[in-house]
Structure formats: structure tokens, C-alpha cells
Amino acid sequence: MSESAPTRPLLNLDALFDNPVFAGGFGLASLGAVLAFARRGAISTVGLIRRRMLVNVEISRQDPSYPWILAWLSQPREQTSFLARRLTRINKLSVTTTTSVTANGPTRASFFLQPGYGRHVIKYKHAYIVVSREKQATAKTNTGEPHETVELTTLYAHRHIFEDVFTEARALALQAHEGKTVVYSVRNFDWVPLGEPRRKRPLGSVILDEGVKERIVDDAKDFLARRQWYVDRGIPYRRGYLLYGPPGSGKSSFIQALAGELDFSVAMVNLSEIGVTDDKLAFLLTKLPERTILLLEDADSAFINRRKREADGYSGGTVTFSGLLNALDGLSAGEERIAFLTTNHIELLDPALIRPGRVDLMVHIGGATRYQAAQMWDRFYGDVDVDGAYRERFLKRLDELELFGEAKEGQPVTRTSTAAIQGLFLFNKNDMDGAISMAEGLIPPKLEAEQ
Structure with a gap:
């Protein structure tokens, strides 16, 4: 009976690892895996540290506080330390221009500078704040205007500083409008x-x-x-x-x-x-x-x-x-x-x-009455017509023109408006006699034709 041949191993591991091509490739792959794992771990660690140590506040352009924050960021801040002066220098700005007509006629332009898109660093009180202003890829469907956000980031230990930021920004906005009335009109689906x-x-x-x-x-x-x-x-x-x-x-x-x-x-x-x-x-x-x-x-x-x-x-x-x-x-x-x-x-x-x-x-609120005509005269000429003699002449002339009729159904009947009387006085700013002599012009042309 013959002896059976010895079995041969399917894979000689020693020979495989002795192969320089395989060993080199395996080593590189292992090194790459270790580095990738380390990178992922580092990113996760940084993210964890960031979440633990930093706090973010995001403000959308649709939020009412958005223009307040931009105006607040535009305020000059005097920094005393060398580090603060270097870190908080904003080099990228954007401008908003508004125009208005002055009383003398020429157009007056106001330029409002604010931080542009990108990242900036400011120091407020004892905290450093990173400001990131970004224009999003999405836009409003009704206007096509791109969405914008401003993100404020600071240390978690300084998170209470945001309350002071928004309070001061709100107060700044109120101060800018103090003594003024904001008038909004409709533009697309927004109040502007x-x-x-x-x-x-x-x-x-x-x-x-x-x-x-x-x-x-x-x-x-x-x-x-x-x-x-x-x-x-x-x-x-x-x-x-x-x-x-x-x-x-x-x-x-x-x-x-x-x-x-x-x-x-x-x-x-x-x-x-x-x-x-x-x-x-x-x-x-x-x-x-x-x-x-x-x-x-x-x-x-x-x-x-x-x-x-x-x-x-x-x-x-x-x-x-x-x-x-x-x-x-x-x-x-x-x-x-x-x-x-x-x-x-x-x-x-x-x-x-x-x-x-x-x-x-x-x-x-109807046409001008005798009471209104007298009050308007005093407002325009009261400083020079001290005894009211010219006012009585003016009212008498209006009575002669029969501008004020008898009241009907509880409402006085009038043939002129306060806007017309004001126009008469504006044309004769310093001429009371002229206002009296031109009073006939208060009668609308249509009524003159009917007489």
C-alpha cells in the first residue's frame, strides 16, 4: 500500500509577507487607514470642543433685528490693546446709499458703511466675537432676492454678551429714528x-x-x-x-x-x-x-x-x-x-x-370751514398780525365770496379746501394784503363757471 503525498498549504503567509510589493502596499494602506481614522477623530474632537467652548447666534435677513445688528457692527470702537487693534480690523465693507431732496432743491446723499460678506472679528466689552456675513445660494421665490445671514460666534463662557449686543443694537436703531416717523410702502411682498x-x-x-x-x-x-x-x-x-x-x-x-x-x-x-x-x-x-x-x-x-x-x-x-x-x-x-x-x-x-x-x-374731514381758515391764518401770519386786524379782513373777504354755506345734515358746506388756503398763504408768505386780494382764487374753476 503506497503512502499518500503530503498536503500543501493553500497560502504561504510567510512568503506573502516577505514579498516586498505586498508588504509595501499593505503598509501604505494601513498607514492611510490610521491617518484617516486620526483625521476623523481630530475633526470630531475639534467639533466637540467647538460645541463645548463656542456658541453661535444666526440672524436671518428676514428677522427685524438684521438691520439693527449691521448698524451696530458699523459703529466705531476704540481698542486699547495692540492685539485687539490687529484682530478687530475690518477691511471689507459694503455700502448702502440713500438720497433725499433738501429744502433748497439739491439732492443729499447719505452713505452707510457696514461689514461686507465674509468673516470679521470684533471686540465688545471683554469678549471677542467672530462675525460671519454670508449670502445664501437660495433666494426669495417672489422677488429673487438672495437670502442673507449674519452669524455671531463667541466663547460659551461669554454667551450672555449677546443679550447686551441685541439690547444696544435696538437702542441704537431707536436713537436713529428719534424725532422721526418711518413711512413704509409695499414692494412686492415686503414692507420697505x-x-x-x-x-x-x-x-x-x-x-x-x-x-x-x-x-x-x-x-x-x-x-x-x-x-x-x-x-x-x-x-x-x-x-x-x-x-x-x-x-x-x-x-x-x-x-x-x-x-x-x-x-x-x-x-x-x-x-x-x-x-x-x-x-x-x-x-x-x-x-x-x-x-x-x-x-x-x-x-x-x-x-x-x-x-x-x-x-x-x-x-x-x-x-x-x-x-x-x-x-x-x-x-x-x-x-x-x-x-x-x-x-x-x-x-x-x-x-x-x-x-x-x-x-x-x-x-x-370736509372742506375748509371758517374756523379752519382763521386758525391757518394765525399759524402763518400770527407773529406779524398781532392784533388780528388782517385776519378779520381776510375772513370778511371769504364771507363776501360765500365760501362757507349753511350746514346740511350736520356737515358744513364749503367751496374750498385747506390745501387751497395753504397754497394761497405759501404764495404770499410775507404779504398779507396779497393773500387777501387773491382770496378769490380759492374758488375752484368749476364753481366759478357755474356762477
Whole structure:
């Protein structure tokens, strides 16, 4: 019987590792794996340390505090230490330019420098803050404007410094608007300031008929003082006013003066403007800036467009009647809001609009009365017409022209406007005799033709 042949191993490991090609490749692969593992571990360790030691605050451009922070970052800061002066030097800036027309005519430009896109370091009090301003790849679908963010990073131990940052930025924004009224208008689906903030208009500069101005001001102040009263009774905390009367009677001027008196802003929407639809108005009301009077002009235009929404969602080029009602007391109406509606044609308004809860106070602001003419004369010429002799001559001339008729249905009848009287006085700034002699020009041409 023959002996069986010895079995041969399938793989000679010693020979394999003795092979220089294999050994070198295995060594490199092992080294690469170790380095990759070490890199991953280092990244994880750094990330853990970062999460433990640093804190971030991200501010989106859609947040109201975004412009406050940019303005705060633009403030000069005196650094005493050598390290602080070198680390906190901002070399990349962006500029925002605003223009306005001065009283003498030429255009005045204001340049606002702020940190540009990228990373910056600032020192605030005892903390260093890394500022990262970035423009995102995404954009608003309705405007195409890219999203932006500002991220503030500091040590976790200094995290409480952010409260001071936002408080100081807010105070800086209020200081910049102190003594001024911000007027917002609609741009696409956003509220944007209409030029630079305007100097607050004194209530005394708006001359309404006797008692009218005081009635509205007292009512608005009473409303603002009774917030808890509304809450306790489950009543929506909002107030609606309707000012109606002919053009040039001072409706819009009074609202601007009231905003200054209450320290509010004004957000204007012209309801007759093409493109201001129901959905757009409802969306804008959800984003109404705080402490802002909502001004809806030309309310009667909504009654012209009573067209119902069609299957494709189209409801006309302007706000509809139902859209206006929803804006006043629907889900989008919001709370803590003062709204003013103005119209030149109250006869076109529907009773459903002017019921309490939508319009709480209706006030007629009509043409100029004898009382208003006298008050306006004193405002323009009171410093030179001390004894009022010229004022009496002026009022007598207006009586001769029969500009003021007998009251009908509780409303005085007039043939001129306060805007026309103001125009007369502006043309004769230093000439009282000229204002009296030109008083006949206060009669509108149409009425002159009818005489």
C-alpha cells in the first residue's frame, strides 16, 4: 500500500509577507487607514470642543433685528490693546446709499458703511466675537432676492454678551429714528421704508375743524392704554377708523401727525393700486411692523372690484370687497393694531364695512370751514398780525365770496379746501394784503363757471 503525498498549504503567509510589493502596499494602506481614522477623530474632537467652548447666534435677513445688528457692527470702537487693534480690523465693507431732496432743491446723499460678506472679528466689552456675513445660494421665490445671514460666534463662557449686543443694537436703531416717523410702502411682498424717516409732524400743523382732531387723538390714546381691558373681555385688540371727505382736506396729513404724536410708524397701502390683491394684502398684514399705523387709502376702490374668485384663483387686479373685510377682522387682521381707511366717496361704501369691529369711528374731514381758515391764518401770519386786524379782513373777504354755506345734515358746506388756503398763504408768505386780494382764487374753476 503506497503512502499518500503530503498536503500543501493553500497560502504561504510567510512568503506573502516577505514579498516586498505586498508588504509595501499593505503598509501604505494601513498607514492611510490610521491617518484617516486620526483625521476623523481630530475633526470630531475639534467639533466637540467647538460645541463645548463656542456658541453661535444666526440672524436671518428676514428677522427685524438684521438691520439693527449691521448698524451696530458699523459703529466705531476704540481698542486699547495692540492685539485687539490687529484682530478687530475690518477691511471689507459694503455700502448702502440713500438720497433725499433738501429744502433748497439739491439732492443729499447719505452713505452707510457696514461689514461686507465674509468673516470679521470684533471686540465688545471683554469678549471677542467672530462675525460671519454670508449670502445664501437660495433666494426669495417672489422677488429673487438672495437670502442673507449674519452669524455671531463667541466663547460659551461669554454667551450672555449677546443679550447686551441685541439690547444696544435696538437702542441704537431707536436713537436713529428719534424725532422721526418711518413711512413704509409695499414692494412686492415686503414692507420697505419710503425714503428716509421723516421729521415728526406736529399735531398743531394740521388744522381740522373744531374738536375733530382732539376727538380722534383722545380715542387712539385711550385705546393704547386699555390693552388689558380688551384681553380680559376677549375682544380683539384693534381699532379701526374711517376718514372720509374731499381731496385736500388733510386726511393723510393728520394720520402722519397722529403717528408722530403716538411715536408710531405708518404703513401705507393704496387699495386701488394694480397688483395689491387679496392674498398679498393678507400676507402683508401678517408682517406689519410693530407700533405701526396701517393706512388703507382709497377704500371705495374695493367695492368696485366685487368679482368673486374664479377656479384658477384669479380675483381681479386689485383688492376685492371680501378681501378688505378679511383684512380688517379676519384671521390675517392681527392684534394690537390701529388701522385707518380713507375715502373720497363714502357713498360707495357698503354698510358691512363700517360696522363696529371693522370701523369703530367714522369721522368726516370736509372742506375748509371758517374756523379752519382763521386758525391757518394765525399759524402763518400770527407773529406779524398781532392784533388780528388782517385776519378779520381776510375772513370778511371769504364771507363776501360765500365760501362757507349753511350746514346740511350736520356737515358744513364749503367751496374750498385747506390745501387751497395753504397754497394761497405759501404764495404770499410775507404779504398779507396779497393773500387777501387773491382770496378769490380759492374758488375752484368749476364753481366759478357755474356762477
